[in-house]
Structures are given as C-alpha cells and as structure tokens.
Amino acid sequence: NAGVTQTPKFQVLKTGQSMTLQCAQDMNHNSMYWYRQDPGMGLRLIYYSASEGTTDKGEVPNGYNVSRLNKREFSLRLESAAPSQTSVYFCASSYLDRGSNYGYTFGSGTRLTVV
C-alpha cells in the first residue's frame, strides 16, 4: 500500500528552468493538495483540488500551475523557476465529503533547490 507517492525526491534547477512535480495516490481519495515548506516554517498551501476536474488557489499560488490529471494524479508545474521557490514540496490527499471528516495522508516530499 503505497499511499501518496511523490517524484522526484530531490531536484536542482537553474533559475528560469521549468519542471513538473508529480504526485499520485492509491487510496481512492477525491481531494488532493500541494504545500510548500520553507526552513523553520509551517506548511503553506499552494493549490488544491477538491475533486477530479477542479482546482483552486491556496495561500501562495504565484509562480505555479497545477493539473488534476485524473483521480489519482495531481501535478505541480514551475514554469520559470526562481530562487524563492527553493523549498520542500509536499503533496497530500484526503477523502472530502460533507458531514464527514478524514485526515490527510502526506507524501514524503520533494526537495527542490533553485540556483
């Protein structure tokens, strides 16, 4: 049972390069989330997808785009990487249902450095 799988685990980019962070879950969850965590800080929400076919901005969406490819996969794209995007990126998923409450399952993170 893999849970939430993120790839790659580590990445170094040059300023201006683009890349896509991949996230997949095998728990049949309907909602998925992308967070970033800077050193010594809590997690901040970048984008989320409450259900397949929908995406919404979170707290810090600038410089990012997302795609909910299908129910399992939710990707995060950096079109033109900047040093300020150096961070650890976490993907999470959950089952979202009105009247019910479930915890999130997080992936192990992607450590991105932009030089």
Next chain:
Amino acid sequence: DAKTTQPPSMDCAEGRAANLPCNHSTISGNEYVYWYRQIHSQGPQYIIHGLKNNETNEMASLIITEDRKSSTLILPHATLRDTAVYYCIVRLSSGGTSYGKLTFGQGTILTVHP
C-alpha cells in the same frame, strides 16, 4: 478558519505523558480540531481529530474543553521517536470557501529526552 496558538517548544522525559496544549478561542461550532506531527523532514502524519467530545486512538488522546476554546493532545507514554513538531489545526467540517483545507501554524517542537 479559526487561528490556533501553541507554545513554540516543550520537553518531556521518556516514558512520561506528554501534554501539548492548543488555544483556539475563536473556533466556530462547525470546526473540528485536528492534530498532526512532523518528524524531522518527513511529511506530516495525522494523529487525531475531534469536535467536542474527547477522543482516543492508538496514538494519542485529545481532550477538548467544554467551551471548545482550547484542547490538549496527550501522548500517554512518550518515546524518543515521538520527538517531532506537533501542529494543532482547526478545520471547517463542511461548506464554505475553506472547506477541506488545512492551515498550518508554527506548531510545538516536542523533544523527548532519555
């Protein structure tokens, strides 16, 4: 979403109970209290959640005051592996623009020492 206040750090002796407090004085009636922890640089791990009744699972107990303005996470017999950052989060149960989203604060760094 209601904001939470946690002490920045706490210590606990191995084998003793760790009691982590959280203040959420502006919590509304349909907001749940969630606790997560993050060990070293791993992804956060769900611990427990509750609305107004006390809750217990295999990891911890959650005590919520009657007025719901504060809560305490209890790790009954702390081990060295419980050293982590613990986050207390309030989350809307249904409806509204923040439905489903978790907003993380700074959390409490719990250090369990031998």
